Amino acid sequence: MNFDIIVIGAGPAGSAAATWAARQGRQVALVDKAAFPRNKLCGGLFTERSRSYYTEIFGQDFDLSKVVTRSDIAFWYQSNELAVLHNIPPLHLTMRLPLDYAMFQHAITAGAADYTDCPIAEITDKTVTFRDGRTISGAVLIGTDGVNSVVARYLFGAPFNKRTIGFGLEIEVPETIQKPEVQPLRIDFAAATWGYGWSFPKHASTTVGVGGLHQPNPHMKEHMTAYLESLGLDPTVARFKGHYLPFGDYRKVPGKANVLLAGDAAGMVDPITGEGIAYAMKSGQIAAQAACDALDRQAAETALFLYVSSLKPLHRNLQLxxxxxxxxxxxxxxxxxxxxxxxxxxxxxxxxxxxxxxxxYPELARGVLTRIPRYFVNALRR
Structure with a gap:
C-alpha cells in the first residue's frame, strides 16, 4: 500500500500531523503499536497554549467537560508554601486516554488510514513493515512515537542522550483515598534535583509525581517517597510508574531528508514546565506542513530543510x-x-x-533577569 505520508505514533504530535496533512488531500497512514483508546503515563497538564493549538489544528475546541479546570495554583519549596496565585489563566487537567482518543478520531475523520494496533518489525526511510508481514510505503515518514522513538533509533542509533534526558515517577491517587475536587493544583520546586514535584487533581483521581534530570537523580524513588509523605500520602498507596522526559533536550536537526521527528521523539518538551502536549501538537502540524510543501515541489528529500526552517521559533524558545x-x-x-x-x-x-x-520565553527571561540580586548575576557570569 502506497501513501504520501506515513505518521508513526498516534499521540498528540502524530494525530496533529495526520489531521493537518489529510485535510490537504494527502494520503496519510497513521501507525501505532497500541490500539486506541489507550492510556499513557503523563501529568496531563493541558494549558491555554495547548487549547489554542488544538483549536487551530483540529478546527474545534477540546471538550472541557472531560477535564478539571483550575484558576488557582500553589507553589511550594522544601515543604514551605511560596505563593498561592488566584485568578490565573485557566489550567486544565486531563487524563491522556480521552485526550489522545479525541485527537486520534479527528485524524481518522480527516481521512487518515488507521494502522493502529500494528506493532512495527522494521522501517526504512520509505517503508514500514509490520510484525504480521504487511508493508506500506510513503514518500515522507514522520516519527511521532515518543521518547523511546523507533524512528529516532533508526535514524540516530539511540532515541535520546542518556546524559541529558529527564526522568519522572508518577502515581494516580484514587478518590477513595484523596478527594481530587478539594485538592489544590500544586507545584513543588526542588522535590527532585534539577526538577520539581506536582499534584494535579483530575476526575476520580489525583496525579502525583516528581521529575527532573535523570543523571543527578540516581535515587528518584527516594525523592518520590519523600514527596508523597510531604503530601500526607502513604508511599505504598500505588505502584510507582516511571518514564523518561526529554526536558528541552531537543534535536536541533530532527530527522534526515524525508524522515522527520516531532513531539517527544524530537525532544519538544518545555525544560522548565515539563509541558509536552502543546509543543507536540505544534511540531506535528509543522512537520506535516513541511512534508506537504516538499511533496508539492516533488522533492520529498527537502522536507527536513523546510521543517527545520519553520521550527526556528520553537527551537529559540526551548534554547532560552x-x-x-x-x-x-x-x-x-x-x-x-x-x-x-x-x-x-x-x-x-x-x-x-x-x-x-x-x-x-524572552519576556519571561526579562522579567526574571531584571529582578534577581546582583550577586546572582555575578554567579551566572562566573
Whole structure:
C-alpha cells in the first residue's frame, strides 16, 4: 500500500500531523503499536497554549467537560508554601486516554488510514513493515512515537542522550483515598534535583509525581517517597510508574531528508514546565506542513530543510528556556530564584502568562533577569 505520508505514533504530535496533512488531500497512514483508546503515563497538564493549538489544528475546541479546570495554583519549596496565585489563566487537567482518543478520531475523520494496533518489525526511510508481514510505503515518514522513538533509533542509533534526558515517577491517587475536587493544583520546586514535584487533581483521581534530570537523580524513588509523605500520602498507596522526559533536550536537526521527528521523539518538551502536549501538537502540524510543501515541489528529500526552517521559533524558545532552567533549578542558584519568586508578583504573573501562551520565553527571561540580586548575576557570569 502506497501513501504520501506515513505518521508513526498516534499521540498528540502524530494525530496533529495526520489531521493537518489529510485535510490537504494527502494520503496519510497513521501507525501505532497500541490500539486506541489507550492510556499513557503523563501529568496531563493541558494549558491555554495547548487549547489554542488544538483549536487551530483540529478546527474545534477540546471538550472541557472531560477535564478539571483550575484558576488557582500553589507553589511550594522544601515543604514551605511560596505563593498561592488566584485568578490565573485557566489550567486544565486531563487524563491522556480521552485526550489522545479525541485527537486520534479527528485524524481518522480527516481521512487518515488507521494502522493502529500494528506493532512495527522494521522501517526504512520509505517503508514500514509490520510484525504480521504487511508493508506500506510513503514518500515522507514522520516519527511521532515518543521518547523511546523507533524512528529516532533508526535514524540516530539511540532515541535520546542518556546524559541529558529527564526522568519522572508518577502515581494516580484514587478518590477513595484523596478527594481530587478539594485538592489544590500544586507545584513543588526542588522535590527532585534539577526538577520539581506536582499534584494535579483530575476526575476520580489525583496525579502525583516528581521529575527532573535523570543523571543527578540516581535515587528518584527516594525523592518520590519523600514527596508523597510531604503530601500526607502513604508511599505504598500505588505502584510507582516511571518514564523518561526529554526536558528541552531537543534535536536541533530532527530527522534526515524525508524522515522527520516531532513531539517527544524530537525532544519538544518545555525544560522548565515539563509541558509536552502543546509543543507536540505544534511540531506535528509543522512537520506535516513541511512534508506537504516538499511533496508539492516533488522533492520529498527537502522536507527536513523546510521543517527545520519553520521550527526556528520553537527551537529559540526551548534554547532560552534551557538557559533559564539553570536559574530556576540549579541547586547552587535555586535559593536566589526562590527568593525572587517569593517577593516578585511580576515574575509569578509572567510565569503563568507563559503557560497560557500569552507570552514567550524572552519576556519571561526579562522579567526574571531584571529582578534577581546582583550577586546572582555575578554567579551566572562566573
Amino acid at each position: 528556556a534551557r538557559h533559564l532552567r539553570a536559574i530556576i533549578f540549579a541547586p547552587k542558584l535555586q535559593k536566589a530564584f526562590i527568593n525572587t519568586f517569593r517577593r516578585s508578583g511580576t515574575v509569578r504573573m509572567k510565569y503563568m502568562q507563559l503557560l497560557a501562551g500569552k507570552i514567550e
